[in-house]
Amino acid sequence: MAQITELLNPKHRKKEFSCGKDILDSYLHHQANQDIKRKLSVCFVLSDSDNRTIKGYYTLSNSSITQEIIPSKYRKKLPGSYTSIPVTLLGRLAIEKNYQRKGIGRVLLVDALVRCCEISKTIGPFAVIVDPLDTAAENYYEKFGFVKLPDSGKMFIPMTTIRGLFE
Numbered sequence: 001m002a003q004i005t006e007l008l009n010p011k012h013r014k015k016e017f018s019c020g021k022d023i024l025d026s027y028l029h030h031q032a033n034q035d036i037k038r039k040l041s042v043c044f045v046l047s048d049s050d051n052r053t054i055k056g057y058y059t060l061s062n063s064s065i066t067q068e069i070i071p072s073k074y075r076k077k078l079p080g081s082y083t084s085i086p087v088t089l090l091g092r093l094a095i096e097k098n099y100q101r102k103g104i105g106r107v108l109l110v111d112a113l114v115r116c117c118e119i120s121k122t123i124g125p126f127a128v129i130v131d132p133l134d135t136a137a138e139n140y141y142e143k144f145g146f147v148k149l150p151d152s153g154k155m156f157i158p159m160t161t162i163r164g165l166f167e
Ligand SMILES: CC(C)(COP(=O)(O)OP(=O)(O)OC[C@H]1O[C@@H](n2cnc3c(N)ncnc32)[C@H](O)[C@@H]1OP(=O)(O)O)[C@@H](O)C(=O)NCCC(=O)NCCS
Pocket: 019, 020, 021, 024, 092, 093, 094, 095, 096, 099, 100, 101, 102, 103, 104, 105, 106, 107, 131, 132, 133, 134, 136, 137, 139, 140, 143
C-alpha cells in the first residue's frame, strides 16, 4: 500500500494547525521539530493540495512495555524471561478541525499502521501502542481494534494482527 504522508518539513505551515486539543496543537507548533532533531520521534504529515496546509499528523517512536501488562492471550508465545517488550508508539494523531469527521483520521491511522508493519520487518516491534488523551480518543482507537492495557492508560494492537490486515 502506498504511503500518502511525508515527514514534517519547513514548507509545512504548522503554526496554523488546530485540532481542538491544545496539547496536540502545541506539540506540532513547538515540540515536533525538536523531537525530530534529537532523534526522539518522527512526525508524518498529510497536507492539502497546496502541499503546505497540514490536514493531519501523527508521530512514531520506539518504546517498550512490561510483559506483565499484555493480556494473556497475546503473550502466550513470549519468552517469560523478557520483562520488557519492544513496541512502536503512535504517540499522537490529530486532524485539523476543518477536516475532521471526513475519514482522514482513518486514512492517517492506516498509513501509520502500514508504516509500522514495514518497520516490523527490519527491527521487530511486537505491537503498536497508543496513549489516548481521553475517553473519546479511547473509543476511537477501540473502533480500529486497539485493546486497553491495564493500569497504563495505553492501548495496543499486536503486529501480527496488523500484518493480517494489510498483507
Ligand atoms: C479523533 C480524530 C483523530 C478522528 O479523526 P477524524 O478524521 O475526525 O475521524 P474519521 O472521519 O476518520 O472517523 C473514522 C470513524 O471514527 C468515528 N469517530 C471519529 N471521532 C470519534 C470519536 N471521538 N470517538 C468515537 N468514534 C469516532 C467516525 O464516526 C468514523 O466512524 P464510521 O466510519 O463508523 O463513520 C480527530 O477527530 C482529532 O484529531 N481529534 C482531536 C485530537 C484527538 O483527540 N486525537 C486522538 C488521539 S490522542
